[in-house]
Amino acid sequence: MHHEAIRIAGPVTTMSGVVDQLYWFLVFLTVLTSGLIIFLMLFFAVKYRRRPGHEVSHVVIEKTGLIEAIWIGVPLIVFLVIFFWGAKIYFQQMQVPAGALPIYCVAKQWMWKFQHPEGKREINELHIPIGVPIQVTLISQDVIHSFFVPAFRTKMDVLPNRYTNLWFQVNQPGEYKIFCSEYCGLWHSLMQGKVIAMTLDEYESWVDRGKKEPMALKGEQLIAKYGCWQCHQRGSTIASPIFDGLYGGKVHLSDGRTIVADETYIRESIVDPGRRLVAGYANVMPTFKDQISEEEILQLIAFIKSLGVSPGPASSEKTP
C-alpha cells in the first residue's frame, strides 16, 4: 500500500514553525504551572499530614487580598501575552498574501475536487509548487467539511453557502496528508487526500501536461451556454449589471447597503439572485441553483475576474 507520511516535524511551511513556537511555549507553561501546582499540593499533603507530633497551626494568613491580587495579576499578564501572540498568528494565517497562486476546491461527501486556474483538475490530490504562497478557495456542495493539513498547521472549514480561504507556502517538496476534520457523515474518516509539493519547474510542466482549457475560458463558454449575455451586456433590453470590473468593486444594494462584490456575492447572485439585489435593477433573473455545478460557478467567477478587478479593498481575503 502506498503510504505517505503525516510529516508532522520540521518547518514544512513558512507558518508551521511560527505555530510550533507558540505550541512549545504553551507546553512549557503547562508543564511548569501544573508541575508547580501538583508539587505544592503533594508537598503540603505530606508535610502537614496528620501524624503523632504534628502541631496544629492556628495561624491565620494575613494579607489574603494581596496574595490573591498576585494570582490574578500574574496569570492575567501571561494570558494577555498568549492572547496577542495567538492573535498575531491568526491574522497572518487569515490574511492571504497578495499574488498567491489561486487553487479552487470543491468538497463533497466524501472527496476533495481541485481545479487549477490553467484548467487542470484532480481529485484527492493537490499538486502545488513550493516557494510561492498558495491560496485555496473552498466551497462545499453538501454539508460542512474542514480542510486540514497537519504538516502545514492550518485548517479551514468548508461551508456550503460561501467561500472560505486558506493559504500556505511550502518550503520542502514532499507529500502531505489532507484530512477532513469536520464530521461529514458516513465516510468522514476516509475523506483524505494529499498535497504533492514540487519545485516550480516540475509544477509548470505538470500543469502543461495534458493541457486543458483555463478556468476563465471555460467560464466564458458557460456564459454563452447559459445565455447570460442576453441581459448582462451594455445596451441589452433588460437592464442588468455588467461583468467588466465587477469583481472587487463596491455594489450598492436595493436595500441601501453597500457591499464588495467578492466571490461569495457573485456565487449568491447566480444561485439566489433576488437575495441581495443591486439597486436600480428589477428582480427578473431566474435562479441557476440546480442547473450549475459548484465547479462551473468557480469557472464563471474566474472569467468575471479575468475581465478586470476593481481597485479597492480586495474582498474575500479579508473575510475568511
Added chain:
Amino acid sequence: MNEHPDKENYLMAGYGWRSWFLTTDHKRIAILYMLSITFFFAIGAFFALLIRLELLTPAGDFVSSATYNRLFTMHGIIMVWFFLIPSIPSVLGNFLIPLMIGADDLSFPRLNLASWYIFMLGGIFTLISILFGGLDTGWTFYTPYSSSYASGQVLNAGLGIIISGFSSILTGLNFIVTIHKKRAPGLTWGRLPLFIWAHYATSLIFVLATPVLAVTLLLMIVERTLHIGIFDPSLGGDPVLFQHLFWFYSHPAVYIMILPAMGVVSEIVPCFSRRKIFGYKMMACASLAIATLGFLVWGHHMFVSGQSVYAGIIFSLFSFLVAIPSGIKVFNWVATMFRGTITFSTPMIYAFGFIGLFTIGGLTGLFLAALGMDIHVQDTYFVVAHFHYIMVGGAIMGYLGGIHFWWPKICGRLYPKGWPGLSALLIFIGFNLTFFPQFLLGYMGMPRRYHFYPEEFQALHVLSSAGASILGVGYIFPFFYLAWSFFRGPRAEPNPWRATGLEWKTESPPPVHNFDQTPIVTEDPYSYEEKP
C-alpha cells in the same frame, strides 16, 4: 437526641414503590436521580468501550463506519445530557442544598419530583432513539448534516434532549428560589457554603442557557421535518447560525458540569486540611464570574468555521479572561492546605485528583483559546483530550469525591478503607493513560470522529485503549463496596469527618424533615481552626 434513629430516617419512611415514585422528599428524589444517572453512565461507558476497541487498529474492522459514527454520537449524547449535566446538581445538589441551608426541603418539592419525571421522559425518548438504531450526527448536531442529510433517529434524540432540558430549567429555578428563601436564621450570604454558591451559579446557567438549546434543537427539527429553511443553504438558511446558537448553550454547559464539582472540592479540601478555606469571598465571586463570563466565549468553538477575524479576537480574549477565576480557585485550594492538618481520606484523594487533572485540563484550554494555535488543534484529538480532562478528570472526579464524602450522610453507613483508595488510584492512572496520549495524537493531526486512521497513530491509540480498560475497572469497584456499605457497612455517626456545615448537624441518614429544630447559624463557614 433521637432515641430511635432507625424509625425516623428518610430511608425508613416507607418501603412500597409509591413511597419512592410519588415521594416529594428531596433526599429520595436525589436517590432516584443517582440510580437513573448511574444507569445512563453505564450505557455511555459501554459505547466508549466499543469505541476504544475499534480504535485499537487503524482499519475500521471491528464495527462498520455507520455503527462507529453512531457509537460516538450516542456516547456523547448520553454522557453529556444524561450523566454529566444532571450528575452533581441533581444528586448531591438535591440531597444537600436543603440540608446545608437548614431547610426541610426545596421550595417546590412537587416540582422537584416533576423534574425527575421530565428527565426520565427525555431519557426514554433518547433510549428509544438508541433502540431503533441510533443516530450519527455527533452530539453537536451540526447542520446541515443533522437537518438535511443524516438518516436515523435524529428526531427522537433531539426531542429527548429538549425534554430533559426542561428538567434542568426547573431544577435550576427550584435551587435559586430555595437558596434565596429558605436559609436558616443567621445563614447570611457571606456564610453560605461554597457548594451552595457553586450551585447558585450553576442554576443561573441552567435557567438562562438551557432554553437556547431547546430552541436551537427545535429549529433543527423543524427544518428536518417541515423543510423550512433555517440552517440549510439549499433551503435558504445559514449553517453557521446553528453553531452560534448551539455553543451559546454548550459552552456554558461546560460550566454546568464543572462548577458543582468545584463546589464539592471546596467542601472536601478544608475538611481534610482542618483549615478555613483560603479566600472565601473570592471563591464565591469566582463561581459567579465563571457563570457570567462563560456566556461570552461561545465563539471559541468557531475560530475556523468562517467567523470574522474580529469576532474571533473578542471570543479569544474573553476565553482567556474566564480562565482567571478558575485559576483563582486552584490556587486557593492549594493555599488552604498550607499549614493544615491533612488526612488522606478517600474524598481527599479524589479532591487531589480533581485539582491535578482540572489544572492540566484548564491549561490545555489555553492552547484552544489562543487563535493561531487553535487553527491547528481544533477538531483533533487535542480537543477530545482537553474536554475529557475537564469532564472526566474534573467533573467525574468531583462527583465521586462528593459521593464518598457525603455517603455516610446519605446512607448512614461507612464504607471500607483500602478498596476506595485502590479504586481512586486505578481511575487516576487509567484516566491519564487514556487521555494523555490523545493530546499527542491531536498535535500530530489525528482528527476526531475518525473510524479509519493512518498507521502512524496506532501506538498512541493502543495506549489510550489500554488506559480505558484500567479506567473501566476502576469505575467498577465503587459499585461493589458501596453496595456492601449500604447493606452491611458499619453505622455512621452524624458527623464522621468532623466537618462544619449544617448537613452534619443532623442524623445520618437524616430524618424525613431533616432537622428536629430549625438550626441557627452563628459562625462563619469552614471554622476548622477551632475544631482541629
